[in-house]
Amino acid sequence: MPLVLTNTLSGRKEPLVARQAGGVRLYWCGVTVYSRSHVGHARALVTADVLCRYLRARGLAVTFVRNFTDIDDKIIRRAAEVGIPAAELAEREIHAFGEDVAWLRCLPPTHEPRATAHIPAMLALIERLIGAGFAYPVADGSVYFRVRRFASYGKLSHRRLDDMETGEEIDAAKESPHDFALWKGAKPGEPSWPSPWGAGRPGWHIECSAMATEYLGQPFEIHGGGSDLVFPHHENEIAQSEADAGVPFADLWVHNGMITRGEEKMSKSLGNILSIADVAARAPAEALRLLFLGTHYRTPLDFSVTRLDESGRALGRLYEALARADEAAGGAPPAIALDGALADPVTGFLAEFCAAMDDDLNAARGLGLVFDRVRELNRLLDAGDRAAATDIRRELAVVGAATGLFAEPPAEFLESVRRRGQERAGLSAAEIESAIAARNDARRRKDFREADAIRERLREQGILLEDGPSGTIWKAG
RNA sequence: GGCGGCGUACCCAAGUGGCUAAGGGAGAGGUCUGCAAAACCUCCAUGCACCGGUUCGAAUCCGGUCGCCGCCUCCA
Incomplete structure (x- = not known):
């Protein structure tokens, strides 16, 4: 049975079908680097990571691209506040992001392109769109996408232009309020790049169209990100890319649900942010990952430190069992190669686990199986059945590789928990x-x-x- | 107003027509222990927001009601 994923485009679960022999291509929208990443970013990162890991475990080669938006209004504004150049702020935040994502133990993407390193490709794309009548330059040096020219606009977010509320129209230069900027003419003092329309910088959406196509071609198999990117970001990417190429941009559109705090979306404007670094100060990374995995990736997740602590306790139980198994086996934890680790699970626990994950990445169901399996492991250990325990220990290591769990040697994990407690004491x-x-x-x-x-x-x-x-x-x- | 989603035990949560409604956290009893802890065993929703309907059969499908959230502006 093939893996199915809920495709935002159709609203249904659809099978993942590789367009090329041997592998699939995955583009996941990364972050805008202007401040420290928060738990919401962490969920998106972990969702993509688990998807990528699982696909590789199933034997598929995955080309995984995750971008950095390193030029944008927020970066410019923040840099001005701090009093440093925008590029320096972006550099600093990219470094901080690297620490966060390393702490999360996310696999590094195959490519991690930055918008500012791909300006020529964006300019070329914009020129083609102008030539085809899908875009138009205006007096201030900006270029807009002509939304009404793209007949299927709205197909991803399932909305019609006429039904949308439009905010106050600030930019009178646009032909239509829904038109969006492909290129923004530079105002005095802003960082800029030369273009046929004057100095300026790319609009937000164009970078993903240009970079995804450059690294993955078009169409490619999976494009993902947080559900708040469905509109307008991903809708606009589709408009640009499909208007240009005349073929689909991506097959499957995958979106993770938002993190909320007390039933409200976590966002900077609401001031209810918890950064990844905040969480790192309180819990091991895998406690957060376990918390994420316990709720289906599309469902909103209400984050609280209470839940984080609960996950930490559950994680401790899991590691205790793994440590017991390793000790009984008198050796190091089994070494698992991720690629192909679940390519051909015959029967039993691993097959059930795959059935759960194949069904729209249902890790919560998979975790239920894991806890059952750990109970069985403890039972065997109690009974002194080392051979059977070793088999289960290995299965759990495989599942760990495919989900990013159990990455640490259990003895070391427990030791670090002890050390933390000792320091607190x-x-x-x-x-x-x-x-x-x-x-x-x-x-x-x-x-x-x-x-x-x-x-x-x-x-x-x-x-x-x-x-x-x-x-x-x-x-x- | 348009679009999308959610409401399952004390808390979190899986479940998309049919075995006794997964699993985690908390709680209760038991085995073990000097006593504990850990581990294991047992218990913890005759019921899945509410009201109708379809069906031999529904948490799951349809209609309605109530409540909550997200997107429609930057957002993972």
């Missing part, structure tokens, strides 16, 4: 160890009152003790 490892020694001493003397008091004191500081067959261990609460 303000105790040194030696202090904890000596408390444990004192408690075990008391236990040997059957002075359980004293032993329990020591344990309780540590618990109040966030350090939990567990007495196991191989002695007493501690972890963070």
Whole structure:
């Protein structure tokens, strides 16, 4: 059964069909680099990452392009506020983005083009559109797309021009309020590039049309982004690219749902932003990924630190089981090569997992299977069945590779959680160890009152003790 | 006003016509333990916003009502 994805274009689930032998092409809209990325960006990044990972795990080669919008009104405005050139601000934010995306453990795209590095391709596209009557220059050096000339305008967002509300028309130079800028004539002091229509800079949408086509050709298989990009951004990309080439731009349009905070969309204008860096200070990256994966990618997700912490607890349970399995096997975690790891799952758990993921990337259903599998793993470990446990451990590693989960060696993951808890408790490892020694001493003397008091004191500081067959261990609460 | 989506247990959430409505978090009881913790076992929605309808059969399809959200302006 092939993978189906909900195509915004049709509103239905449609099979992914490779147009070329051996692989598919994926373009995902990246970020405008003018401030630190937030949890909403993280969800889009992780959605694309899981899609890309899963496709590769299934044996498809994926050419994955994610762009940087590194010139735009917001960048210019912000740069002016900070008092540095726009290009410098963009550079700085691209670097910060790199840290965030690395923390998220997203696979690097095949290509990560910047708008400002592709101005000639945009100019060429705009010239062709003017030549074909789909665009027109105006007096101030701007060029607009003539929306009414493109008959199927609105097909992605399912709206008709006549039904749309239009805000106040500021730019009287436009023929129609719906026309959008392909090129913006430069105002004094703004960064600009030369063009046949005078100095200016590209409009927002044109970069994706130009870069997607340059790296992927047209048509290509999948174009994605946040659902807030459906209109106007993706609608306009389609208009530009299809008016120019006369063939479809992309086959499948995939959009992830928004992150909300208390039922309201998280956005800068509402001031309810939580940055990726904020989350990183509180939880491991995979806790956030697990939280995302627990809700279908198209559904809005209400983010809260409570839910983040819950996911962190669930993640800890998962890693505990993996660590037990590795310890029982007496070795390092299994090494999994992502490409083709799920190309031919025969039966059982992995086949069920694929069935869930093949159905519009239903990772939430897949996760349910994972938790069931982990319970089985613990059961086998309790029973001392190492061989069967090792098999399951390997399956979980495969699923981990395909979803970006379980990327850390479990022992190291748990150690880092311990270290975090220890720092929070303000105790040194030696202090904890000596408390444990004192408690075990008391236990040997059957002075359980004293032993329990020591344990309780540590618990109040966030350090939990567990007495196991191989002695007493501690972890963070 | 136009378009799209949502309303499932204490919280989150899967589920798109038919076995006992996944899974996670929290909670309760049990096994284990000096006692705990962890792990495991058991329990936790005769019901899926509400009202009608179609059907042998609906959380799932149709109609209506109520509530919530997103897009229509920059937005992942």
